[in-house]
Amino acid sequence: MxxxxxxxxxxxxxxxxxxxxxxxxxxxxxxxxxxxxxxxxxxxxxxxxxxxxxxxxxxxxGHLEIRESPQSAHVQLQARSVWQNQLAKNIYALIEGTGPQRGGKNLIIVEAFFDTEEFIVGNSPGADAAASIATLLEVAKTLAGHPRERSVLLVATSGQAQTLAGMRDFVWSIGARSKDLRDQKQHLQKELQAARTNLETLENIVFPLGGTTRDPDRDALIAKAIKQSLDHSVDEVSRQLVQLRLGTQTAETKRLIKQTANRRLIYRRLSWAEGFDRLSDEEDQLFRQLLPKAVARNNMLADDIRRQQQALQSAAGLRDMVRDYQIAAIISLHLSSHGNGIGGFHRGWLYNLKQTVNRTAIYSPLAEILEQAAGPPVGDAAYQDTLRPGHLRTWDSWLLDKPNLGGEVSALAGYLGLSLVTTGDSRAFWGTPGDTVEQVDFQYLDDQTKLAARLVAGITGAGNLSNGNLPRDGFVTVTARANLLLQGELFASYPAGGTTILAYQGTSMFYAMAGESGTFTIKGVADKKNVLDKL
Incomplete structure (x- = not known):
C-alpha cells in the first residue's frame, strides 16, 4: 500500500x-x-x-494519484533488518591540570555524543546533530593550548539514540567498585576456560570411541560439551513432530511422524547415555552429526566471552585512570545550530523524577558560576538561567523536543551532573534524511561554540562548584538471564542467546541483547527513591 x-x-x-x-x-x-x-x-x-x-x-x-484500481498489479519488496550484538566504543582523552598533585586531584568531565539517531536505516546525515561533538573538539583545542588548574577528561560517547547507552556505560565504568570488576573478570575467565575445555574435548574425539575399557571421565566431558546442542536438537525435532501431528494425516505424514518420533527418541537416548563407546548405528550417526553443531556453539560462546572481557578491560582501564581524582562535575553537551542560547539542566526526559526530588539548592552555586562566566551574549547566543527556574517559567518550557540528556545520567549517579543544551530549538530534523549541511546555521553555531567554551572555562577555573551536597545516588545496574522453555521440559533452563531485550522504565526504552550464556545487563536504571516507575 x-x-x-x-x-x-x-x-x-x-x-x-x-x-x-x-x-x-x-x-x-x-x-x-x-x-x-x-x-x-x-x-x-x-x-x-x-x-x-x-x-x-x-x-x-509512474504518476501517483488516487484511483479505484491498483497503481501496479504486482510489487515485490525485499528488506532485511536484524538485531546484532556489536561492541561500540566511547572515546576519551585526559588533559592534565596545571595545579599541584595532578590538578589538585580534581577532575572535570566534558562529554558529547558523536553518533545520531536513524529513523531510516543508512539515511541520516546527522549534520546538525554533530554540533555537540564539533563544540567538544573546539573546547578540546582551547584546553590543550591553555590547560586549566583542574584536569579535564574529554569524552565522546556512542549509542545516543539507544537511551544514551554510551553515557550510561561510561558513568557505570567510572563508578564501578573494583571488587565488582574483579569478580566479573574472574567469572568470565572461568566461563572461558569451560568453553575452551569443551572445544578441546570435542576436537580430540577419535573414532571409534569403543575400547577394551570404558573412559568415564572422557564421556563426562563429552556429555557436558554437547549438552546444550543436544537439548536444542531435541527441541527442534519435537517442534517438527508437533507440526506434523497438527497437519492433515496422510500415509506419508504418518510415516514422517513415526520417523521423526524415532529420531527424537534417539536424541533422548544420547542425553541419557552414561558412555559413548557402545552406541548403536543410529545413535552413532546422530552423535557424529551433533559434533559440528556443538563445536560451533562453543566457539560462539568463547567469542562472546572474549567480547565481554574486552569491554570489561576497557572499563577497568578507565576506572583506574580516574580513581585518583575527585570528580568535581560532569558536563554533557546537547547542542544544535538553531535557537536562542544555552541553558544548564540537571534533568530531562530520560528519568521521570519524583516531585520530591528537588536539586535547585544543590545547583545554585553552579548557576552563579555559569552566569558570571557567560558574560554578554555572543551574537544571538545568550546564556539562559535555567538552573534556577521561577514561577513564571519552568525548566521544561525551554526544551521543545523533550530530549534525553547526558546530565541526567551523571546526576542520577550522585555526581554534579549538568547538561548544556541549546534552548529555543526543537531539533526538528535530527535523525531524519533532512539533517543535512544545508540546514546548519554556521554563524549561530560559531557564536554558540564561543559561549559554550566560556561556560566550560568558567566551570574548570572556578573554586567550589557545590555547597558540599550532591544529588542522591540512584544509579542501578540490572543483570538477568533469558531462558527458553524447550519442548517437553518442565523448567526454562536453556540459555536464550541472541534474544533482544526491550525493557521500559516509564516511557524510556532500554535495549539489551542476551549473550550466548543467556545473560544480559542494563546499566543506568533509576531506583525507587528517584522515580516511581519500575523496570
Missing part, C-alpha cells in the same frame, strides 16, 4: 485490514522528525514500513 507520509497513524488501519506492508510517500525531501516519531510503536510489530520521496516513487510507479 502507498500512503502519504503526513497521514499520522492511519497506517494502523491498513494493517488491521490485512495489508502486508506499506510504503510512505513523502512530499518533501526533508520532513520533520515529528512525522517519524509519531509512527513509533512501543511493542514490536511484524509490519514492514518503507519510505520514499515522491519523486523517487513516481520513477518507480
Amino acid at each position: 502507498l500512503i502519504d507520509f503526513d497521514s499520522g497513524r492511519n497506517w494502523q488501519q491498513l494493517a488491521s485490514l490485512g495489508a502486508r506492508a506499506v510504503i510512505f510517500i513523502a512530499e518533501d525531501q526533508s520532513p520533520g522528525r515529528i512525522f517519524f516519531s509519531e509512527k513509533k510503536e512501543l511493542t514490536p510489530l511484524q509490519f514492514p514500513c518503507f519510505w520514499l520521496p515522491r519523486s523517487q516513487a513516481e520513477q518507480i510507479f
Whole structure:
C-alpha cells in the first residue's frame, strides 16, 4: 500500500485490514522528525514500513494519484533488518591540570555524543546533530593550548539514540567498585576456560570411541560439551513432530511422524547415555552429526566471552585512570545550530523524577558560576538561567523536543551532573534524511561554540562548584538471564542467546541483547527513591 507520509497513524488501519506492508510517500525531501516519531510503536510489530520521496516513487510507479484500481498489479519488496550484538566504543582523552598533585586531584568531565539517531536505516546525515561533538573538539583545542588548574577528561560517547547507552556505560565504568570488576573478570575467565575445555574435548574425539575399557571421565566431558546442542536438537525435532501431528494425516505424514518420533527418541537416548563407546548405528550417526553443531556453539560462546572481557578491560582501564581524582562535575553537551542560547539542566526526559526530588539548592552555586562566566551574549547566543527556574517559567518550557540528556545520567549517579543544551530549538530534523549541511546555521553555531567554551572555562577555573551536597545516588545496574522453555521440559533452563531485550522504565526504552550464556545487563536504571516507575 502507498500512503502519504503526513497521514499520522492511519497506517494502523491498513494493517488491521490485512495489508502486508506499506510504503510512505513523502512530499518533501526533508520532513520533520515529528512525522517519524509519531509512527513509533512501543511493542514490536511484524509490519514492514518503507519510505520514499515522491519523486523517487513516481520513477518507480509512474504518476501517483488516487484511483479505484491498483497503481501496479504486482510489487515485490525485499528488506532485511536484524538485531546484532556489536561492541561500540566511547572515546576519551585526559588533559592534565596545571595545579599541584595532578590538578589538585580534581577532575572535570566534558562529554558529547558523536553518533545520531536513524529513523531510516543508512539515511541520516546527522549534520546538525554533530554540533555537540564539533563544540567538544573546539573546547578540546582551547584546553590543550591553555590547560586549566583542574584536569579535564574529554569524552565522546556512542549509542545516543539507544537511551544514551554510551553515557550510561561510561558513568557505570567510572563508578564501578573494583571488587565488582574483579569478580566479573574472574567469572568470565572461568566461563572461558569451560568453553575452551569443551572445544578441546570435542576436537580430540577419535573414532571409534569403543575400547577394551570404558573412559568415564572422557564421556563426562563429552556429555557436558554437547549438552546444550543436544537439548536444542531435541527441541527442534519435537517442534517438527508437533507440526506434523497438527497437519492433515496422510500415509506419508504418518510415516514422517513415526520417523521423526524415532529420531527424537534417539536424541533422548544420547542425553541419557552414561558412555559413548557402545552406541548403536543410529545413535552413532546422530552423535557424529551433533559434533559440528556443538563445536560451533562453543566457539560462539568463547567469542562472546572474549567480547565481554574486552569491554570489561576497557572499563577497568578507565576506572583506574580516574580513581585518583575527585570528580568535581560532569558536563554533557546537547547542542544544535538553531535557537536562542544555552541553558544548564540537571534533568530531562530520560528519568521521570519524583516531585520530591528537588536539586535547585544543590545547583545554585553552579548557576552563579555559569552566569558570571557567560558574560554578554555572543551574537544571538545568550546564556539562559535555567538552573534556577521561577514561577513564571519552568525548566521544561525551554526544551521543545523533550530530549534525553547526558546530565541526567551523571546526576542520577550522585555526581554534579549538568547538561548544556541549546534552548529555543526543537531539533526538528535530527535523525531524519533532512539533517543535512544545508540546514546548519554556521554563524549561530560559531557564536554558540564561543559561549559554550566560556561556560566550560568558567566551570574548570572556578573554586567550589557545590555547597558540599550532591544529588542522591540512584544509579542501578540490572543483570538477568533469558531462558527458553524447550519442548517437553518442565523448567526454562536453556540459555536464550541472541534474544533482544526491550525493557521500559516509564516511557524510556532500554535495549539489551542476551549473550550466548543467556545473560544480559542494563546499566543506568533509576531506583525507587528517584522515580516511581519500575523496570
